[in-house]
Amino acid sequence: MSRQQRRPPGKFAKPAGAPRPDTAEALCAAALRMLRAGQVVEAEQACRRALTVDAGHADALDAMGLVCAALARHELAIEWFARAITQNPTVADYFVNLGQVLRERGRLDEAVKCFDRALQLKPDVPESWEALAAVLHQQGRLDEAAQAYDRALQLAPDRAEIWFRLGELLKAQERQLEAALSFDEALKFKPDDLEAANNAGLIYFNTERYEDAIARFDQSLRLKADQPGVLCLKTISLRRLRRYEEAFEAGKRAHALAPHDPDIANSFGCVLQNLGRYDEAVAVFDKAIAIRPDFADFHNHRGTSLAELHRFEEAFASFERAIALKPDLADAHWNAALFRLLVGDFAHGWAAREWGRKCRAVGFVDRTFDAPLWLADAPLAGKTILLHSDEGLGDTIQFCRYATMVAEQGARVLLEVDAVLQPLLAGVAGVAQCLARGRDAVPAFDYHCPLSSLPLAFATRLESIPSAPSYLRLPSGDRVQTWRDRLGSRDRRRVGLVWCGNPAHLNDHNRSMPLSALAPLWEADAQFISLQKEPRPADRTFLATRRDILDPTAEVGDFVDTAALISCLDLVITVDTSVAHLSGALGKPTWIMLPFTPDYRWLLNRDDSPWYPSVRLFRQDASRDYARVVTRVRAALDDITKT
Secondary structure (H helix, E strand, O other), rough: OOOOOOOOOOOOOOOOOOOOOOHHHHHHHHHHHHHHOHHHHHHHHHHHHHHHHHHOOOOHHHHHHHHHHHHHHHHHHHHHHHHHHHHHOHHHHHHHHHHHHHOOOOOOHHHHHHHHHHHHHHHOOOOHHHHHHHHHHHOOOOOHHHHHHHHHHHHHOOOOHHHHHHHHHHHOOOOOOOOHHHHHHHHHHHHOOHHHHHHHHHHHHHHHOOOHHHHHHHHHHHHOOOOOHHHHHHHHHHHHHHHHHHHHHHHHHHHHHHOOOHHHHHHHHHHHHOOHHHHHHHHHHHHHHHHOOOOOOHHHHHHHHHOOOOOHHHHHHEEEEEEHHOOOOOHHHHHHHHHHHHOOOOHHHHHHHHHHHHHHHHHOOOOOOOOOOOOOOOOOOOOOOEEEEOOOOHHHHOOHHHHHHHOOOOOOOEEEEEOOHHHHOOOOOEEEEEOOOOOOOOOOOOOOEEEHHHHHHHOOOOHOOOOOOOOOOEEEEHHHHHHHHHHHOOEEEEEEOOOOOOOOOOOHHOOOHHHHHHHHOOOEEEEEEEEOOOOOOOHHHHHHOOOOEEEEEOOOOOOOHHHHHHOOOEEEEOOOOOHHHHHHHOOOOEEEEEEOOOOOOHOOOOOEOOOOOEEEEEEOOOOOHHHHHHHHHHHHHHHHOOO
């Protein structure tokens, strides 16, 4: 969005003063009026008459230079300006005008000297500082140019053009947010500047300030509605803010304006994915692929939509095509891995899952160590190995079971985890020392391995998943008794509830539900206890109206507290969160409500989990309706409360 052809307002300075009639001054003034009106030929004639009256009239000589510049007779213009300066070397405007033409001719050093001289003669003219800044910018003397623009803005802070040019310079210096603020200032004084709005929006987009980006794109679109590229960027910004319905509207408009633009089609298809409209998404990706068949991302996104429709063979073919086109496309490897694992293809899935470490959106905790990575490729007897958590809390709970298997190899096992899990996981069998990441110093070690790479290291298959009725032990202490006392006497089964996961999770909109969606459970013969940390505002309000749901979470300090509370319950009903893993690892009967396409660890077409023997799975059907899931949970709850 460059503005290479823009010139500062008043490119050439005009001599001032009221001329007397029938003199060289009057003829010169008339020439300037004609020049401003675009009457260049008439202006030239008036200048020549003025010079006939007074051949050494400096303003007339300067005016002839302006005429020649307007006619693109640059060398003649330079001669006329030079003659004007010879006649009167104290007029700053003559140097500015000469400098502008020298700049046009690429004689930049000479132009700088002219602007410097003009500023020595008249230092408080913002146009002169702007002209100097522009040529310094062109020379690549960016710091000096920035100083000149700053001086111009001190003198004329309301000049939109100067703010715009400063923004371009700051952008060239990779001072992106400062550049965006300069474009914003330009818009403050010239709200209809389309280019400034788009430049600011693009910078905010590239720096992930999506709210600001959307505001600038909206400003641009109010000025010119039919900009498919801007609409596409707005679509992506809204997607990243998870404002999917708005993203759909912007994407639809962009796609309608540019139906044959594959990038816009791809962006629109991704929105359809986010909205669960997978059939439509596949059709859009097919259209994009027809236009640009060699772009790997289109095949990758198509594969994801097909997998969400459980058309797995087609999905894997799309992922393979994406990888063939771009072998280092980490997202395609990662997506293929997750769906391979989901369908039980552990042989291919674990290895491909390692590509997630190259996917920014996945969010692995990236660690670098001097010690080598261990993937069962070296004996561990007598060695010390650091096993470190690299994903979320639930993943850590799921994979910490492998520490026992590593210890059985003869290693001294150090386990480093998130601080909130450290007290709980210190008791995992085989762990010599459990460390809190970022808090505890790590002793020397010979090897390291991320927790989520251990299934690969041990070549885990469905039939060899290390499964035990429970593998977490509560630390010694009286927390369980404290919670028993807190809950009081019981007359019914105690059922813990979790209905929401982490709102920052990319798949939260599929796996979470409002508390009100569990309403069919309320009349069951059970005492419900909320295990939901930090309920969302609407759920907090709903909880306040339900005196029959005990909410002790304000008293839950850490995961040991949560584990102690769970140990006092008969059953935990939860969506796919860290509590599901915690409850399963404790061996507590746990019912997990899952979306139609769940996380890979829950597999497909089964109501049990090979990872957690105490878990029972309640899955959405193809309708993707949690209401049906809750109805089945209620029926199952009735069955057990009758016994």
